Amino acid sequence: MPLRSAQWYGGQDRNAYIHRAWMRRGAPADAFTGRPQIAIANTASDLTPCNAHLDEVARSVRDGVHEAGGIPLDLPVVSLGETNVRPTAMLWRNMAAMATEEMLRANPLDGVVLLGGCDKTIPSLLMAAASVDLPAVVVPGGPMLTGTFRGTPLGCGTDVWRLSEEVRAGTLSQEQFTRSESSMIRSRGHCNTMGTASTMALVAEALGTVVPGVAGTPAPDSRLLEAAHGTGRLAVELVSDDRRPSTFLTKGSFHNAIVALAAIGGSTNAVVHLLAIAGRLGVELTLDDFDRIGSRVPVLVDLQPAGRFLMEDFHRAGGLLAVLREVADLLDPRALTVTGRPLVDHLDDAPIWDPEVIRTRARPLVEEGGIAVLRGSLAPDGALIKPAAASPHLLRHRGRAVVFDSIEDFHARVDDPDLDVDADSVLVLRGCGPKGYPGMPEVANMPLPTKLLEQGVRDMVRVCDGRMSGTAYGTVVLHVAPEAAAGGPLALVRTGDVISLDVEARRIDLEVPAAELAARTPSRATVEGFADPRRGWQRLYVDHVQQADKGADLDFLVGSSGSQVTRESH
Known part of the structure; x- marks a missing residue:
């Protein structure tokens, strides 16, 4: 079949001349023919x-x-x-x-x-x-x-989260943390x-x-x-x-x-x-x-x-x-x-050279570790959890919600010594979905409250309509859809509500009667936490972005448009 570029370079008319001449710049004539x-x-x-x-x-x-x-x-x-x-x-x-x-x-x-x-x-x-x-x-x-630090390998991203939590827990000095910076990359x-x-x-x-x-x-x-x-x-x-x-x-x-x-x-x-x-x-x-x-x-x-x-x-x-x-x-x-x-x-000639790094099927790292899709009253259109990065004892859990209306609200209150939170609580962060933030940031793996870190707690159930860095770990339910800003039930959760997680059953539920939930409206703080851009790409994005369960693409970009150019220049 003829080359697509021939639509520009083929022929002897003025347009073809312009296309070739401006691209020529020392190229041989056959650069444009076949x-x-x-x-x-x-x-x-x-x-x-x-x-x-x-x-x-x-x-x-x-x-x-x-x-x-x-x-x-x-x-x-x-x-x-x-x-x-x-x-x-x-x-x-x-x-x-x-x-x-x-x-x-x-x-x-x-x-x-x-x-x-x-x-x-x-x-x-x-x-x-x-x-x-x-x-x-x-x-x-x-x-x-x-890279290595203190004689041990560093995983970029993952060890940032780990070392920063050690600083917050008081087990690593700020000076040592800063020294690790030049070793990370x-x-x-x-x-x-x-x-x-x-x-x-x-x-x-x-x-x-x-x-x-x-x-x-x-x-x-x-x-x-x-x-x-x-x-x-x-x-x-x-x-x-x-x-x-x-x-x-x-x-x-x-x-x-x-x-x-x-x-x-x-x-x-x-x-x-x-x-x-x-x-x-x-x-x-x-x-x-x-x-x-x-x-x-x-x-x-x-x-x-x-x-x-x-x-x-x-x-x-x-x-x-x-x-x-x-x-x-x-x-x-x-x-x-x-x-x-x-x-x-x-795949015929693809042996495993180190069975500690790449396990055989007979001795996997995790028997069933693929991403699990959860549904329930808190995530009618679905949410995700990565069991391989979670704590096994938290894969089935029931606890009181501690709710944050935005990432700014979270940062302002998470380390408050008077925050009513314990190891069994479920941290809930909303306003972080495609529309609400906007852009669905990687904030779902919320840092744990300092007072719990000091008690030795290293993981909690966390729920968010945002994403999590692939380098992060923890029992995190994320990509909750619909997000809070799109009218999802996440917008209606209140501190003290009970949330139940059962990964094996693929459920994430808010234990609030349906009639009571239907009577609730989002709080003023919740709504004020949602993005409301006035112009530019962010305005276009918020108006047209799909939810996480659809890939968070823009609705008018779904489907192929092909390579055909409908108008010719000059």
């Missing part, structure tokens, strides 16, 4: 430190594209740095996806290589690729190497725990959008550059074979992604991202699919925050393919990858 134009959608940015090395990765992709006869074209796209962007990077995931989609559609491109790493960059790139449906392949930027790359960045890279491979065996390669590892070179070559092949996302991403692809998510003990954030990607493709994926497919899958990866090791260990132990080989019988054997071959075809 050679695929491959964008390198690059999220490198100094303000996204986990992605800062992607310019080097892009150079290897360029070499591969050139070698295969294509024309590589740098395309900087919106980059979201999880640690720096306020109020939360999730607020702009949809904007980044929309901007990337529009630039891919608007330009004379035949295919794209997507370079991402930090949490929201790979999801936004995949949402864009699914919507524009050009041949596309992902190169994940890879995790950082393991040892090298280029994203978080080295099984946080959202690592999770989404691995899930993208299980989904079929990364060359099998590449995800999880550490960022400083020269094999990442080798893989980037090969991916550049593959991008040209994708164009010649017309292998677009819609030709290989199916319900079976998402089935495999959910199995992988469970087996690696991945982040709950993957749920909203996979739901959003599926929505762009028109694949019918629901919250219940995550429970049905993944909740009984064993966790095989002994990695922080659920276990002991870090991503550098995971890679040397065999990586994702070794994990998937252990659960091959649970995978959809027909689901294809970007290579044109089924995912299961890549």
Whole structure:
């Protein structure tokens, strides 16, 4: 089939002349005749430190594209740095996806290589690729190497939470805590725990959008550059074979992604991202699919925050393919990858090299550790919990609610020595959903009250309509839908109400009679805690964002628009 870019460069009329002349700038004439134009959608940015090395990765992709006869074209796209962007990077995931989609559609491109790493960059790139449906392949930027402090490995993110709680509990000095800062980030790359960045890279491979065996390669590892070179070559092949996302991403692809998510003990954030990607493709994926497919899958990866090791260990132990080989019988054997071959075809030569890091099916880290979907009077449209990161004794619990109306309210009162709270209480934080915050921040894993930390308490049941960092841990019920700001029952909870959690039964209930609940209205403090932006992206976001159980995408972005440009310039 003819190249899409020929719509710009083909012919001898004035428009074709303008397109070629302005792009020429030393390029040979045959750069515009029959050679695929491959964008390198690059999220490198100094303000996204986990992605800062992607310019080097892009150079290897360029070499591969050139070698295969294509024309590589740098395309900087919106980059979201999880640690720096306020109020939360999730607020702009949809904007980044929309901007990337529009630039891919608007330009004379035949295919794209997507370079991402930090949490929201790979999801936004995949949402864009699914919507524009050009041949596309992902190169994940890879995790950082393991740093050490006081002679022990540091898991970035997870050990931040742990060490900061030690300071609050009085078991670690502020001076020692500050000294650990320079040890936390040892090298280029994203978080080295099984946080959202690592999770989404691995899930993208299980989904079929990364060359099998590449995800999880550490960022400083020269094999990442080798893989980037090969991916550049593959991008040209994708164009010649017309292998677009819609030709290989199916319900079976998402089935495999959910199995992988469970087996690696991945982040709950993957749920909203996979739901959003599926929505762009028109694949019918629901919250219940995550429970049905993944909740009984064993966790095989002994990695922080659920276990002991870090991503550098995971890679040397065999990586994702070794994990998937252990659960091959649970995978959809027909689901294809970007290579044109089924995912299961890549598992034959994928041994486990270290059975302490990657467990065998016979001795899993957690027998049934996949993400569980809860429903009940507190979460009619669903909520999530990650049992592998929770305390077993709290998976069935009943306690008094201690309610906070916003994250500001929480910070103002949580350490008040007069706060009426004990170890059996259920901490409730609302106003943190997609609409209410806005952007659904990672605040669901609330720090525990200082007075309880001093008593030795290290976990409590926490309930929130926001998200939790993939590097965090604890018995946290999150993504409660509908959120408080969308009229969910969470808005009606009062301090002193009894909340019951039963993960095995998949229930989260507010023990308030239905008639009494129906007579309640949200308090003034609750309503005043909800976001009410007047202009710009935040206004558009609040007016159109869907709930967590739908992927928190914008309602008008659901579905693919394709690559056709309806108007011609000049």
